[in-house]
Amino acid sequence: MEPKTTEELGSCLVFPCVKELVAKNGELNSVPERYVSRNIDPFVLSNIDSLQHLPVIDLSKLLYEEVKGSELEKLDIACKEWGFFQLINHGVSMTLVEDMKKGAEELFNLSMEEKSKLWQKAGDMEGFGTMADVSQDEPSNWVHLFYIFTLPSHLRNSHLFPNLPLPFRENLEAYCIKIRELGIKVLVHIGKALGIEPNEIKDSLGEGGQSIRINYYPPCPQPESVLGLKAHTDASALTILVQNNEVEGLQIQKHGMWITIKPLPNAFILSLGDVMEVMTNGIY
Structure with missing residues (x-):
């Protein structure tokens, strides 16, 4: 089944998804012009061991400390400086x-016919798509993604969440609750x-809202010429x-330099977003 067009699947989708583009063309030798970014900021390529x-x-340790201890001080510095x-x-x-x-892998491996049932609708950001926020003249991100609002449950998209395949839907239900609890602790x-x-x-x-975005980055023949996601802050x-995977x-950018993050096994990477910056303005 051919990937659907922008008009068929919604305004957020600018071009057929990258995953299907790669699958349809087999092993690509070059990146389609649409995805080539010509003004990529230089990133760290050497002296990795010398970086912070x-x-x-x-x-x-944070939960164990009854008063301000060394781990809380580390958290304070991490938020202030990073x-x-x-x-x-x-x-x-x-x-x-x-x-x-x-479950996320299985979700992205669904056929296009099954994915079409979970695609972004016109004027909606949820579902499969690109969440493109750039003009037609700007390069697209080398990513295919799935976005869904998860909590509070009464505000969920009525056509999307109930149609997620099992057992992914049940695991997502449990996961979003645990992640919300973790977020509150932090x-x-x-x-x-x-x-x-x-x-x-x-x-x-307040009650707050939670959404989950799953990004899929297919193999790229010219990784130096594309961006999975453009430079941004989280709202x-x-x-x-x-x-x-590893x-x-x-x-992330620190003091004008792009630093590659090496993820630790069984760890989460946390980022303070724009809302937190506004809330703590004048403190951090």
Whole structure:
């Protein structure tokens, strides 16, 4: 089944998804012009060992500290100086995480006929697609993604969540609840590092919303010429990222330099978003 057009699948889709483009053409020798980015910022290629590494925070130690201790101080520095950190001993079942990874792979391996039932509709950001926010004259990201709003449950897309395949839907249900609990714990400790009462950040966020985006980056014959996702900040308060493999692709900018992140096994990578920056403006 051929990938559907923009008009058929919704305004967010600019071109057929990259995964199907690669599958349809077999082993590509070059990147289609549409995806070539000609003004990519230089990134770190050498002297990796001499660079600072992303801070690592141990949640079990944070929970153990009754007063401001060394782990909370590390969290404070990570937020002030990086806005990113890796979180270990986070308490989320790795069996559940692995089930989510497997389910995500199976989701992207669905036939185009099955994917079409979960595609972005006109004017909607949820489902399969590209979430393109650039003009037709700008290069597209080398990514195919699935985006879905998960919590609170009464605000879910009524045509999308119930139609997710099993057991992925059940695992996603359990996962989003656990990740929300983890996010609240982290936010409370960020508040603690700032001298803010535990409920103050919770009250500021209100009920809050949670969404999950799954990014798929197919093999690329010219990786130096494309961007999986363009440079951006997250609009959320907190992003909790889990990587499906050990490929080093995520980069963050610090002091004008792009630094490649080496993900730790069984760790989450956390990023402070725009909402958190606004909330802590004048403190961080």
